[in-house]
């Protein structure tokens with residue numbers, strides 16, 4: 001399921017945030033994963049979203065995003081975002097493209113440590129929930 005569209009996360013990072021992850025299953029088989037990271041009551045992020053190539057275009061990605069939104073809403077979060085190369089996938093789910101500068105909680109805590117920080121070509125998308 002490795003894809004150059006996803007930024008690599010270390011095993012320690014994944015373990016540290018393991019409780020943020022949800023999976024999509026087909027029978028007993030995990031076919032997709034995503035994570036919800038909460039920055040505060042005004043902001044949460046859909047992270048590490050990926051669906052197995054042979055299970056794509058069957059609705060799992062949409063369901064994973066929806067599940068993140070439901071979890072965020074239940075926590076009282078009012079806005080959700082993603083940094084992505086598949087902006088059209090999110091726009092189809094009522095997200096809008098926004099300036100990365102509107103997400104300082106992400107940029108100055110996470111992105112600043114990313115090797116691509118100075119030349120990031122991901123697109124920020126966001127939605128009020």
Ligand SMILES: CC(C)(COP(=O)(O)OP(=O)(O)OC[C@H]1O[C@@H](n2cnc3c(N)ncnc32)[C@H](O)[C@@H]1OP(=O)(O)O)[C@@H](O)C(=O)NCCC(=O)NCCS
Pocket residue numbers: 003005006048049050051052055056057058059060061062063082083084085086088089092
């Ligand atoms: C993006 C991704 C998670 C979508 O998962 P999926 O299960 O295929 O998505 P869905 O089946 O729920 O798609 C729902 C709709 O989103 C849109 N969509 C899905 N994948 C898309 C893509 N790659 N580009 C543009 N639009 C896309 C389509 O409108 C689709 O409906 P349709 O199939 O009827 O046309 C999957 O393609 C993937 O894992 N990509 C590689 C990793 C990645 O880019 N992750 C995003 C990081 S933020």
